Amino acid sequence: METHVDASKVSDVCRKVCNSWSWPSNAVCCSKGTRIMVGWDANLVDVMMLSQSDQVMHTQVVFKLDQKTLFCSFVFADNHYKNRRLLWSNLCIHHSFMKDNPWVVMGDFNSSLFLEDSLASTSSSSIGMRDFKECVNKIEVFDINSSGLHYTWTNKQKQGAVFKKIDRILGNNSFIDHFPTAAASFHPYRISDHSPCILGLPNVTKEKPKPFKFVNLLVNKKGFSDEVKRVSDTQVQGFMMYQVVQKLKALKRPMRKLFKQQGNLHEKVKVARKNLDDCQRALDADPTRLELKNQHATFVSMYMEAVKDEALFMQQKSKVD
Template sequence: METHVDSSKVYEVCKKVFHDWSWASNASCCMKGTRIIIGWDANVVDVMILDQSDQVIHTQIMFKVDKKSFFCSFIYADNNYKNRRILWQNLYGHHSFIWDKPWGLMGDFNAATFLEDSLSGSSSTNIASREFKECLEKVEVFDVNCYGLHFTWTNRRDKGDAVYKKIDRILGNVHLIDAFPAAAAYFHPYRISDHTPCFLLLPNVARDRPKPFKFVNLLAEKDGFLDEVKQVWSKEVDGFRMFQVVNKLRMLKTPLRKLFYKLGNLHGKVVSARKALDDCQISKDADPLNNELNVQHGQLLQEYKDDVHDKSSYLQQKSKVEWLSLGDTNSKYFHNIVKAKNHKSRIFAIRDVNGILHKGGMVPKALVDHFSMFFGSVGEVSMQPAPDLFRKVLSDEKAMFMARDITDEEIKGAMFAIAGNKAPGPDGFTSVFFKKILGCSG
């Protein structure tokens, strides 16, 4: 909470808000009034104060229900960008302490990050924004998926000199998104204040069904892939041709999942292969004329290259980063890209045609109900369109060309023209799957 309550009155004010809550503040670090006050329900969470200054309070929060915990930093940055440099240095040090733990940052940073975060002012970023953005990159955090208002502060002037900025943010690292996949930030209307209240929502999402099938392009290169396809394709399925294809594709999902499972931990295999190669090269350096070590080194080097290729290929497909080169071993960066993209694509809240807001687990139901209104309704449909419905029609020659028989070569050409990393169809199979079986069948 951003406040300027006198330190001698903090306890009195807090008890008037929620008398049975626990409270903490950074009053002892502030020269003019208390800048940050934190309150929590001790029946729901345990909060440990780790460190504090006049601009930030670092905490660790643990939920008593499921024992999940994360680190959270509550921030009220100074108005002067020079004084904010002390805060940025503080966050650098705390980042070293956090390392690979879930970490969230929320509050008033008093600095915009991007040009679109300010409705008025200069069209170029200033030194304050550049330093803030540099800090976010160093501590490896990004905006949590959010909804609500974009501009979080206004000077509350309605004439031509009105200013709107986004200086309040809720940030998190990739480990926070791992621990709380459905995390979302909500920026409430500011009403009588000049700041928008911001909320970090951490729904407890339990996965009640398995993930949908997605074909891993890497499998097309592995031994046993075509054998699994031929085995399923040789089975007899009664029905129309399209029905047979759909059912055989459905039957293929289980053996393909097992085939991918046999590949093991792709990341772990790279680490193990790298260590084995390092050990072999150390032994080879001590005994360079040992022929067995030379043969072993060649095998280990090839295994390492294959494992790196497998891991990079899988990450490339999962993150859809087209400019990923297979020789790039900066895997941590691409792991973060994958997690950030997945988090940003999550729809946390949606408003239906009646203006009702659906959040969290109710979003899928709202989407299904919306489209059921159009595709699930029953009504009388005339097969004879009105004469004035189509004012422009194709010539008979073009119409016959569009209705011509499609050749196998055209189907194969269309499939081979689709990029392998494009999003799979509703059945989860990518174009690489069809390219492989079509290419082998001729």
């Protein structure tokens, strides 16, 4: 992922996001802050850092499930086309080492590739676009199958709005041969200015269901005392400690039901997220529609409020965990 985190704070940030993952960055290559961080679960993949610069990190990924190997380059291109030429040169050099290996290049290229990648497209390509296209042709990669938003970046202005596709997931022929069902998805950008891009690969393991954890927020909810009293009054035969354990187990189902019906702030976030996603998809299809722009501002506010409420709830939950 691309970032602007200060180098001294990288470790603290990573500990808050999937603490058990490995999180290298290209901080040593950046003159200011950290531009790229790559994280992975060592239980699922082995990742080797091959090389890096301030605009790209080259990795080798081995999936433990089937021992398939994928070479992946994570890109965060510079804003200025002259500086991006260092990136294009780097990718061309790396291409000579890839040969027939499956290779995917993904991230923010800070440049459109085709004229239709910009809402206010012109009849001619810019210098930056021509440099980018020349690089793509040399390293022999292309857009993989994708779904979702077309315009992956916007300046989010009501007046003088700019919509562009500058985030991509590019792969070579060998990548398609090894991962024929791979697909990219570009999600609504919500409160960011970039659309998150996700590369979906086959044989992804499903997340294990989470164990029951009581959240003390429930004690203030209507019906909590009634459920506790009902279970407490239930007759259980056996030693006193056995009775306590069995009654606690019996409370799991009603507590889950109570949490879902009265204390589940996640549902509020889901509704707000869906409203915002739908609006942004409609705005992506018709960026000039004023009504959608006004609705978008409202949905952003509702979404941020719901996320804030959920965050407060999660803080309370973490104390129990």
